[in-house]
Structures are given as C-alpha cells and as structure tokens.
Amino acid sequence: MTALVELRELRKWFPIGGGLFRRAQQVKAIDGVTLDIRRGEILSLVGESGSGKTTVGRAILRLLEPTGGTIRFEGQDITHLGRAAMRPLRRRMQLVFQDPFASLNPRHTVERIVAAPLAIQGEGGGRQRVMEALEMVGLQRHHAARYPHELSGGQRQRVGIARALILRPELLVADEPVSALDVSIQAQVVNLLLELKERLGLTILFISHDLSVVGHISDRIAVMYLGRLVEVAETGDLFRTPHHPYTEALLSAAPDPDPDARRRRIILQGDIPSPLDPPPGCAFAGRCRFALDACRAAPPPLREIAPGHLSACIRDDIHLQSPLDEGATYVPAG
Amino acid sequence: MSDAPILDVRNLSVRFRTEGGEVPAVNELSFTLGRGETLAVVGESGSGKSVTSLALMRLLPKDAAVAVTGQALLEGRDLLSIPEAEMRRLRGGAISMVFQEPMTSLNPTTPIGEQVAEAVRLHRGMDGRAAREEAVRLLDLVGIPAARQRLDDYPHHLSGGMRQRVMIAMALSCDPSVLIADEPTTALDVTIQAQILDLLRRLQERTGMAMVFITHNLGVVAEIADRVLVMYGGRAVEQAPLRPLFSRPLMPYTAGLLRSVPRMELAGRRAGPLPAIPGNVPDPRHMPPGCVFHPRCGHHQPGRCDAAAPVLEPADEAREVRCLRWRELAA
Amino acid sequence: MSLTITRPLAAPAFRRFRRHRLAAFGAATILLLTLGCFLGPFLLPFDDTTIDIMNRFAPPLSGVHVLGTDELGRDMLARLMMGGRVSLMVGFTAMAIGMAVGILVGAVAGFHGGWLGAALMRFVDAVLCFPSIFLLLALAALVSPGLLSIIILIGATSWMDVARIVEGQVKSLRERDFAVAAEVLGASDARIIVHELVPNAVAPIVVAATLNVARAILLESYVSFLGYGIQPPVPSWGNMLNNAQIYLTSAPWLAILPGLAITLAVTSFNFLGDGLRDALDPRMRAR
Numbered sequence: 001m002t003a004l005v006e007l008r009e010l011r012k013w014f015p016i017g018g019g020l021f022r023r024a025q026q027v028k029a030i031d032g033v034t035l036d037i038r039r040g041e042i043l044s045l046v047g048e049s050g051s052g053k054t055t056v057g058r059a060i061l062r063l064l065e066p067t068g069g070t071i072r073f074e075g076q077d078i079t080h081l082g083r084a085a086m087r088p089l090r091r092r093m094q095l096v097f098q099d100p101f102a103s104l105n106p107r108h109t110v111e112r113i114v115a116a117p118l119a120i121q122g123e124g125g126g127r128q129r130v131m132e133a134l135e136m137v138g139l140q141r142h143h144a145a146r147y148p149h150e151l152s153g154g155q156r157q158r159v160g161i162a163r164a165l166i167l168r169p170e171l172l173v174a175d176e177p178v179s180a181l182d183v184s185i186q187a188q189v190v191n192l193l194l195e196l197k198e199r200l201g202l203t204i205l206f207i208s209h210d211l212s213v214v215g216h217i218s219d220r221i222a223v224m225y226l227g228r229l230v231e232v233a234e235t236g237d238l239f240r241t242p243h244h245p246y247t248e249a250l251l252s253a254a255p256d257p258d259p260d261a262r263r264r265r266i267i268l269q270g271d272i273p274s275p276l277d278p279p280p281g282c283a284f285a286g287r288c289r290f291a292l293d294a295c296r297a298a299p300p301p302l303r304e305i306a307p308g309h310l311s312a313c314i315r316d317d318i319h320l321q322s323p324l325d326e327g328a329t330y331v332p333a334g
Numbered sequence: 335m336s337d338a339p340i341l342d343v344r345n346l347s348v349r350f351r352t353e354g355g356e357v358p359a360v361n362e363l364s365f366t367l368g369r370g371e372t373l374a375v376v377g378e379s380g381s382g383k384s385v386t387s388l389a390l391m392r393l394l395p396k397d398a399a400v401a402v403t404g405q406a407l408l409e410g411r412d413l414l415s416i417p418e419a420e421m422r423r424l425r426g427g428a429i430s431m432v433f434q435e436p437m438t439s440l441n442p443t444t445p446i447g448e449q450v451a452e453a454v455r456l457h458r459g460m461d462g463r464a465a466r467e468e469a470v471r472l473l474d475l476v477g478i479p480a481a482r483q484r485l486d487d488y489p490h491h492l493s494g495g496m497r498q499r500v501m502i503a504m505a506l507s508c509d510p511s512v513l514i515a516d517e518p519t520t521a522l523d524v525t526i527q528a529q530i531l532d533l534l535r536r537l538q539e540r541t542g543m544a545m546v547f548i549t550h551n552l553g554v555v556a557e558i559a560d561r562v563l564v565m566y567g568g569r570a571v572e573q574a575p576l577r578p579l580f581s582r583p584l585m586p587y588t589a590g591l592l593r594s595v596p597r598m599e600l601a602g603r604r605a606g607p608l609p610a611i612p613g614n615v616p617d618p619r620h621m622p623p624g625c626v627f628h629p630r631c632g633h634h635q636p637g638r639c640d641a642a643a644p645v646l647e648p649a650d651e652a653r654e655v656r657c658l659r660w661r662e663l664a665a
Numbered sequence: 666m667s668l669t670i671t672r673p674l675a676a677p678a679f680r681r682f683r684r685h686r687l688a689a690f691g692a693a694t695i696l697l698l699t700l701g702c703f704l705g706p707f708l709l710p711f712d713d714t715t716i717d718i719m720n721r722f723a724p725p726l727s728g729v730h731v732l733g734t735d736e737l738g739r740d741m742l743a744r745l746m747m748g749g750r751v752s753l754m755v756g757f758t759a760m761a762i763g764m765a766v767g768i769l770v771g772a773v774a775g776f777h778g779g780w781l782g783a784a785l786m787r788f789v790d791a792v793l794c795f796p797s798i799f800l801l802l803a804l805a806a807l808v809s810p811g812l813l814s815i816i817i818l819i820g821a822t823s824w825m826d827v828a829r830i831v832e833g834q835v836k837s838l839r840e841r842d843f844a845v846a847a848e849v850l851g852a853s854d855a856r857i858i859v860h861e862l863v864p865n866a867v868a869p870i871v872v873a874a875t876l877n878v879a880r881a882i883l884l885e886s887y888v889s890f891l892g893y894g895i896q897p898p899v900p901s902w903g904n905m906l907n908n909a910q911i912y913l914t915s916a917p918w919l920a921i922l923p924g925l926a927i928t929l930a931v932t933s934f935n936f937l938g939d940g941l942r943d944a945l946d947p948r949m950r951a952r
Contacts, residue, residue: 048523049494061849083851090851103842107864116860120852152614153379163846182378183550184630187594187610194607209524212553215601216608236602253528255553257595259576267532268525270479271493323598 003036003072004171004203005060010034010069012055016276027275029055031227032069034302037171042197042204044214044235046250047224050272053207056224057173060205061095062086073171091121094164098176100156104148110134111144114162121167133162136199137192154185161192168200175207190217211254215239223247226275226283229302233309240324243311246284248320256323266321282312290318339366340544341390341429341512346404346414348382348389357618359385361568363404364646367512372538372545374559374576376552376591380618382568383548387516389414390546391431392421408512427457430510432501434517439501440489446500447473447485453507472503477533495526502533509541516548531557552595556580564588567616567626570646574653584655584664587611587627625658633659688940691933698930702749711740713747713900722916733918735908741918745926748900752882752930755816755901759881762820764874767827772858774828775835786832789825797822798887805893815894819881827873834866872942879934886927902927 010033015024030052037043037060045053058064060071062078070079073089081089097103104113114130131141137158148156157177164172174193178186190213197204208214214221214235221238223231223246231244242248252266268287273279279286281296288295294314302312348360360382367373377383388394389402390413406413408429413421425431433439441449450469454460460468466485473481476499489497498518505513515534519527535558538545547558555562555576562579564572564587572585583589590611613630616622622629628639639658646656657663706713711730717738725733725741732741774785792800800822808814838844839862847857863870882902888894889903897904902923909919 048525063845063848087851090849093849095846095849097842097846099842103846105843105861105865116847116852117850120847120850120856152617154614160846182615183552184378184591184594184611184615187596187608188612190596191607191610194604211524212596212598212601215598216596216604234602239598239601249525251598253524254598255524255527255551255557256598257552257556257580257592258597259556259580265528265532267528269529271495271526272523324601 002039004039004074005037005205006070006072006075007033007035007056007060008070008072010056010059010071011067012052012059012064013067025276028227028278029275030059031278033224033227033229034069035222035229035232037203037205038220039170039203040201041219042194042206042217044206044208044218044221045224046208046211046214046221048209048250048272050226050275051224052227052275053224054175057095057175057205057207060171061093061173087121091117091167092169093171093173094167094169096157096160096164096172096174096177099180100153100160101148103160104156106148108147109144110139110146110148110151110159113148113159114144114166117163117167123167129166130162133166134159136165136196137162138188152185153181154188157181157185157189158192161189161196165196165200165202169202171203171205173205173207176209177206178213179208179210186213193217211251212256223250226272226278228283228299228312229310230284230312231310232302233311237306237309240322241306241309242320242322243305243309243316244284244313245288245290245318245320248322249287251323252321254323282314290315340369340409341367341546342405342407343390344405344407346386346389346406347402348385348394349401351399351401354619358621359568359618360389363565363570365563365570365573367544367546369511370538370542370544372547372558372560374555374562375546375548375565376550376555376562377565378550378615380567380615381565382618383565384516386565387431387514387546387548390514391425391429392418393431423457426453426505426510427508428510429512429514430505430508431514431516432498432505432518434520440497442489445486445488446492447487450500450503450507453504457508468507469503472507473500475506475537476500476503477529478503493526494522495529498522498526498530499533502530502537506537506541506543510543512544512546514546514548517550518547519554520549520551527554534558552592564591567621568618569626569656570654571627571656572654573646574649574655578653582664584649584653584660585627585657586631586633586663590630590632625656633663635659685940685943687936688944691936691940694929694933695937698749698926698933699753702746702753705746706743709740709743709746711743713739713743714898715739715743722912724916725918725922732922733916735919736912736916741922744900744905745902745922748902748905748923749926749930751812751895751899751901752885752903752927755812755819755885755895756878756882756930756934758816759819759823759885760874760877762817763823763877763881764827764870765824766820767824767873768831768863768870770824771828771831772835772863775832776839776854776858776862778836782832786829789828789832792822793825798884801884801888802891802893805888810893810896812895812899815885815888818888819884822884823877823880827870827877830869830873831863831866834869835862838862838865868942872938875934875938875941879931879938882927882934883931902930 010030012030013026013028016027033056045056047053059066062081066079070077078089111130114133115126118126118129130144134143139155139158178189181189194217196202206217218235220234222229225246231238231247238247239251242251249266249268270287273283273286281298282300285291285295300312300314302310305311344364346360346363350357350359363386375383390406392413394400394402402414404414447466447469450472451465454465454468469485470481478484478496478499519530522530549555559576561575563570564585566587572588580592583592593609594611596608611630616626624640624642625644628634644656644658646654649655649660717734720730720734721736721738723730723734727733730740734740770785774782801818804818844857844861847861885894885901886903889901890907892907895901895904905923906920912919
C-alpha cells in the first residue's frame with residue numbers, strides 16, 4: 001500500500017498572549033509528527049483533549065498554516081500551498097465534523113448544503129447528484145427540502161457525510177464524527193462510514209477519543225499525547241500488545257460495558273501537562289509508573305519496536321496490560 | 335443497608351407546556367434508592383433522565399409551563415411538596431447534586447476555597463475560619479493536591495478534572511445522604527473520567543451516601559452502578575441489578591443498546607457491521623403509540639406492540655421490565 | 666437529555682405582547698405615512714407650491730384647506746405630504762447607503778481580523794467619537810446643500826454601528842463549523858461571507874436598518890431645521906419647522922404639524938425595530 005498522505009516532522013505552534021510589549025508564548029499543538037496515511041486504510045488518531053489530534057486533521061486539510069515540517073498529498077508537497085493552488089485539491093480531501101448541528105448552515109436547506117460543493121467547485125448535475133448523495137447516506141428524497149433543525153442528530157450527521165462525499169474525495173478526515181450522537185445512533189454512523197469506505201474506496205483519518213469505536217473501525221491506530229505521537233500500530237497489535245504506558249492507561253481507562261472489567265483499571269494520577277510549558281523529556285513521564293531519570297532528559301524518538309509497530313517509549317523491559325488479557329492484574333490507585 | 339429506601343420516587347411525571355403543545359418529558363416514573371446504593375439512570379437524549387434529576391432537586395422552573403406530579407420521599411419527606419424554604423435547606427444538605435459541566439457550575443470570579451467554604455457556612459453554620467479549614471479538608475478529600483495552597487485559585491486555573499473535584503467537594507460539604515450526579519464525567523477525558531469514577535466510588539465507601547448516577551455511557555454504568563434504570567422516551571423501560579442486566583437484558587431496547595457498543599475484546603477483527611438499533615430517538619412531542627420503542631424494535635409485532643402501551647411489570651423479585659413480549663423473548 | 670425548555674415567563678411575555686402591538690402599530694403607521702405621502706398629493710386639489718394669497722395663515726379645519734395654510738397660503742397638507750416624501754426618501758436611501766458601507770466594512774473587518782480588521786475597527790471607533798450631528802454640520806457646511814448631498818452625508822455618518830454589529834457577528838460566525846466546511850470545499854472569501862455568514866446575521870442587520878431609518882429622518886430634520894439641509898421651496902419636515910419658528914405664537918400649527926409628523930415617523934420606526942429585534946432574535950431579548 002502506498003501512502004496517500006505523508007507527514008514529516010509536522011509542527012504547528014500557536015502564539016498566544018502576545019501584545020505590543022510582550023513576546024507571545026507558543027502553544028505547541030503539534031510538535032514533530034511523522035506519519036503516513038496509506039491509501040485505502042482507516043487510520044485512527046487517538047488522544048485526549050490537548051493532544052493535538054484535531055490540529056493534525058486540520059493541518060492536513062490545510063485549514064492551518066503549518067509552523068514547520070512537510071505535508072505531502074499523493075507525493076505533492078502541499079505544506080505551504082496557497083488557497084488558489086489548494087482549490088483543485090479540495091475536491092479530493094474532505095472533512096466530517098463532530099457537531100452535526102454546528103457544521104450545517106441553519107439557514108440553508110439540506111439540498112443547498114449538499115449541493116454547495118458542486119457550486120463551489122463549479123460542477124453541474126446538481127439535483128440529481130444531491131439525490132444520489134442523500135440516498136448513499138441513507139436519507140430520503142424528501143429530506144432535501146428540510147432545514148437542519150428539522151432533522152435528528154443522526155440525520156444531520158448523514159447530511160454532513162453526504163456533503164463531504166458528493167465530490168467523491170479520496171481522503172476523508174472524520175473529526176469525532178460520532179461522539180456527539182446518541183449511543184443508539186453511533187453504531188449506525190460507524191456502519192455507514194465503513195460501508196462507504198468500501199464502496200467508494202475511501203481513505204479515512206478517523207479522529208476520536210473513544211477507544212471502543214476506534215478498535216472496531218480502524219486498520220491502524222496512532223496515539224497522540226501532548227502534540228507528539230507516542231505509539232503507532234495495527235489495531236490488533238495495539239490492543240493486544242501496547243508498548244507505551246500511556247497507551248496502556250488509555251486502553252485501561254476506556255469504559256467497557258462489562259461489569260467484570262471493573263477491577264482492573266489503571267488510574268493515572270494528575271493531568272496532561274500544559275502545552276505552553278511541556279516537560280523537557282517524555283511528556284508522559286510525570287504520570288508514568290515506569291518513568292526513569294532518562295525519560296525526563298530528552299524526548300524519546302518514535303522507533304520501530306516490531307514490524308509496523310512504532311513506539312516512543314525507551315523501556316522495552318516492562319510488561320504492559322492489555323484489555324484483551326485474561327484477568328489482567330489489578331493496579332490499585334494512589 | 336437497611337430495608338427502607340432512602341429515596342422513594344413514586345409516579346413522577348413532568349410535563350412542559352410549550353408553544354408547540356404539551357411535551358411529556360417524564361411519565362409515571364417510580365424507583366427506590368437504598369442506603370449506600372448507586373442507581374445508574376441510563377438513557378439517550380429525550381429519555382427524560384436529566385429532567386428527572388432536576389425535578390428531584392426542584393430545579394425546574396416553577397411556573398405554569400412546567401407541571402410536576404407524583405412524590406419523591408427522601409427519608410419520608412416529599413421533596414416535591416415541602417415548602418421552598420425547607421427544600422433550600424435540604425438542597426446541598428441531605429440531597430446534593432453534581433452537574434456535567436464543572437466550568438459553568440462554578441462561579442468564575444470567586445476563588446475555589448471561598449466557594450467551598452461558602453457552601454459549608456451556609457449549610458453547617460460554621461464561622462469563617464472553621465469553614466475555611468473544612469474547605470481544606472474537603473478539597474483534600476476529593477484529591478486536590480496541596481489543597482491549602484490552591485484555596486485562592488480561581489476556577490479557570492484548574493483543569494476540567496480538578497474543577498469537577500471542586501464541584502464534588504461542594505456537593506459533599508454537608509454529608510449528603512443522596513448525591514445526584516448528572517453526567518459528571520461526560521465532559522472529561524477518559525483518563526480523567528477514570529479518576530473521577532474512582533473518587534466517587536471511594537467517597538461513597540467512606541461516607542455511605544447513596545448515588546443516582548445519570549449517564550448515557552454503558553461503560554460508565556458497568557463501572558459504577560449497583561442497580562440500573564433504563565429510560566426511553568420519558569419512561570422507565572427496564573430496571574435491574576447491574577450484572578443480570580448486562581448478562582441477560584430483558585427489554586429489546588436495553589439489549590440493542592448493549593449490542594451496539596463495540597467490544598474491546600474484538601478490537602481489530604472488524605467482525606462485520608455493528609448490530610445497530612435502526613431509526614431515530616423519538617421526539618418527545620411526537621411519541622409513537624403503543625410501546626414507545628416499537629418503531630425501532632426488531633421484535634415488534636404489528637397490531638400488538640403498536641396498539642397497547644406495555645406497563646412496567648416485575649420480572650422477578652429484583653427486576654422490572656416494560657415489554658409486551660419479554661416472556662416469549664426470554665424463553 | 667437536552668430537552669430545550671422554551672417557556673414564556675409571565676413578565677417578559679407581557680412585555681413582548683405589548684412590544685408586539687407597538688411594532689404592529691409602527692408598521693401600520695409607516696405604511697400609511699408612505700402611502701399617504703406618495704399617493705396623497707394626487708388626490709388633493711392643491712399643489713404644495715400653489716400660493717393662495719387670499720387664504721394666508723388659515724388655521725386647520727377652517728375651510729377648504731383641511732390642515733390650514735402657511736404664510737404664503739400654501740396648503741399645509743400638501744406640503745406635509747411632499748415634505749414627507751423627501752424625509753422618507755432621505756431616511757430610506759441614507760439607511761441603504763449606511764447599511765451597504767457598514768456591512769462591507771464590518772464583513773471585511775470581521776472576516777479578515779488581523780491588522781486590517783483592527784485598523785478598520787479603530788477607524789470606526791474614531792468616527793464614532795464625533796457626535797454625528799457635528800460631523801454632519803461640518804460636512805454640510807463644505808458641500809452645497811441638496812437632496813443628494815444630504816442623503817450621502819447622512820449615509821456617511823450612520824454606517825458605523827452597522828459595521829460594529831456585522832463585524833461582531835461575522836467574527837463569531839466564521840469560526841463556526843459550517844463556515845469551516847465551506848472553506849474545506851475551497852469556497853472563496855466572498856462566497857463564504859455572502860452565502861454562509863451574512864444570512865445568519867440578518868436579524869441584527871434588519872433591526873439596525875429599521876432604527877437607522879428613524880435616525881436618518883431625525884438627522885435630516887435637524888440639518889434642514891438649521892438651514893443646511895433641504896432648501897426651500899422644496900419642503901421637508903425639517904425646513905418646514907425652520908420656517909415656522911417666526912410664527913410660533915401667531916400660527917402654531919405651522920410648527921406643530923411637521924413636528925408631529927417627525928415624531929410619528931421616528932417613533933414608528935423605533936417601535937418596529939424593537940419589535941423586529943424580539944421577533945427575529947430571541948437572544949437579543951435580554952438587552
């Protein structure tokens with residue numbers, strides 16, 4: 001499989017608090033991310049708030065100007081491409097938002113919303129193609145005349161997906177596309193994305209914090225912590241043999257609808273450090289139960305610890321728990 | 335656990351009168367809560383679970399647009415009919431509440447120490463210095479590191495998890511016998527959610543308070559509940575102890591909900607599409623006739639499920655279910 | 666979980682009801698005034714410039730002239746109607762100019778932000794610092810008075826508040842996901858502003874427009890009253906008032922009638938604006 005998107009040492013820093021007389025501080029939202037998105041795969045980007053996962057998605061779509069590093073789309077360097085030069089590429093990469101209500105213009109009908117990509121990219125075939133797109137996402141023709149507020153949350157998200165896919169893009173960035181939906185609706189939308197991926201040969205960057213959904217949907221998973229990747233692996237490998245203690249904790253903390261899983265949580269102490277003032281070494285060291293002095297000295301590089309399995313932890317000598325273990329050991333909190 | 339429940343809710347109904355007509359938000363809801371017990375109330379949007387908690391706290395607007403009927407007996411006193419002055423004493427005293435969004439529930443212009451001390455002063459009549467000491471003790475209890483040094487911090491200095499801890503400290507300031515927690519971890523990251531759930535569990539062991547835990551997340555339910563009440567379309571549709579509910583759900587909605595959540599054990603195998611519940615969550619303004627779940631139910635029988643509304647009936651001594659076909663389906 | 670509780674509280678409901686009636690009254694009055702001023706003159710047997718020298722200073726309801734005559738014996742009703750045409754035209758066209766400039770400046774400033782937005786908005790603040798009546802008089806002294814110049818001048822002093830409203834709206838709306846969605850599709854800035862942002866800011870713009878008509882009518886009256894505006898013999902409510910000053914004691918209706926017309930028009934537009942604010946945007950009710 002070839003890479004559709006290649007990120008090399010991608011950085012995005014946001015200046016904040018700068019004024020006439022004060023130097024702005026830099027929030028390092030992404031700080032050196034190197035990652036390939038392979039054609040035809042679903043790659044999940046997992047992390048908590050402040051991890052930079054959303055920023056990576058927006059940078060790939062060039063909604064942001066990267067501070068450093070490169071982004072290649074099908075081999076073409078798009079890191080600093082201007083708006084006009086980006087326009088033809090826009091039809092090939094699209095975005096699905098978290099909040100299906102906020103992402104639809106409340107004053108437009110569904111038809112106008114879904115037809116907008118055609119109008120913007122100067123294509124015809126409007127009505128017919130809109131109807132096809134609606135049908136493709138499981139909506140009916142009569143929905144075309146509705147306004148977003150007349151639809152349910154799940155239907156709104158289907159409209160958002162129809163808009164994203166009407167131009168038949170190759171890459172879909174799905175930023176928490178199910179987390180604002182009701183539980184019984186989430187599975188519908190997950191199924192829809194999987195079905196459309198097969199049908200249209202999509203490549204999907206799936207950004208999420210929900211590990212059970214991620215475990216179901218993705219081919220590979222990349223875990224982010226404070227602007228850096230800490231682990232990248234095939235889904236099964238990551239769940240079965242996590243190598244980074246943060247991945248272990250994240251997997252362990254994911255609420256599992258299984259009453260018998262209750263006793264085996266790893267409970268991390270403390271919060272994610274501030275991205276304004278990240279610790280010098282491994283950003284996770286302060287919360288890590290395996291941290292050594294060496295961890296705090298320099299940020300550990302992402303290295304291949306097994307074929308296709310990358311981790312940014314220097315410790316190979318520890319055994320980590322997996323939610324797939326039988327009766328994983330109970331680690332008391334505190 | 336003594337036999338008499340600490341909270342006994344009987345036939346609670348809440349109706350909103352809106353411009354579009356009357357909206358029944360909660361219908362004839364009855365449940366009990368034992369001492370030290372955690373009852374999880376699970377539901378999706380429009381299920382009525384949050385309205386229930388607001389009704390119990392008497393935090394719904396008091397005017398002609400909202401009609402609350404029924405009883406909610408907290409140690410024998412009916413929360414829905416006692417005078418407002420008495421309710422004000424109980425609220426934050428014997429019955430207390432933690433909300434989803436800790437940022438909007440805390441006053442942004444007052445240091446956290448003062449906010450906790452204020453709660454202590456109001457309800458326990460301590461003087462300034464004693465209240466401050468008590469605030470330190472409470473903040474320490476909820477796991478705020480170096481609590482004494484954080485007293486003068488403002489809410490925006492704290493992370494979301496820390497703010498939720500402050501909210502919990504305030505809710506616990508008067509040793510409530512019942513704590514209502516309305517989606518207290520929904521706005522938090524998973525590792526922080528695990529911390530807060532662990533904290534609530536340990537506080538409960540320590541104080542013996544009972545908890546009504548409102549959530550949409552079945553993983554969280556499995557984590558914290560002793561007993562579960564499933565709500566759908568403003569009604570209780572199933573009520574059972576935790577393990578039996580998860581291992582053998584009786585109501586098709588509960589079963590569908592449990593099946594639709596991807597299981598961690600199957601990660602990476604992608605064993606076909608998820609068994610999703612079709613259709614949409616019902617709009618409280620247009621409830622379907624008969625069983626409110628029938629349009630989405632794979633087991634519904636035309637002429638039966640859409641004709642008669644099932645009642646909540648006992649399935650065994652500990653369980654209740656609202657389904658016309660549960661006996662056939664269980665067999 | 667998130668059932669939106671829309672409940673009309675007793676007090677605001679009453680206020681809304683009362684405002685609603687005032688707004689309806691305002692709308693009806695504006696309609697009548699406009700129709701009256703533009704159609705009325707065709708129904709009258711008198712021209713506004715016809716001098717009836719035998720009937721000077723005829724008081725209202727005293728003869729063939731329903732509202733009396735002025736010092737030259739011209740029919741007051743005809744003059745009020747023709748003056749109304751001028752005043753209303755000035756009001757609407759000046760509002761349109763102010764709106765166009767304000768929306769443009771506000772949209773550009775709000776959309777681009779950065780130094781351009783900051784510079785534009787500081788300019789708006791600077792212009793706002795001058796009391797507009799002084800600005801208007803200073804400008805009027807430099808330009809030869811006339812209908813077109815007064816319209817442009819009033820328009821030039823009444824775009825700032827619109828610019829501020831639009832800037833604020835556009836600034837917050839452009840961060841919304843639906844604007845980002847248009848950006849992902851490769852939409853141009855102009856398209857995003859015109860198709861996505863401005864339609865969502867229509868409510869406050871319409872309210873501001875209505876209030877601006879009232880303001881423009883009032884400004885025209887001021888300026889014409891002071892003699893810098895519409896010049897006789899073309900009547901406007903303002904210069905009719907100016908003219909009436911000397912006869913205040915002997916023929917008070919010469920002042921009272923145009924005064925009433927101005928008050929009626931201005932309050933009607935204000936009532937309508939308040940009503941629209943309530944009707945169009947519930948979020949603005951609190952103000």
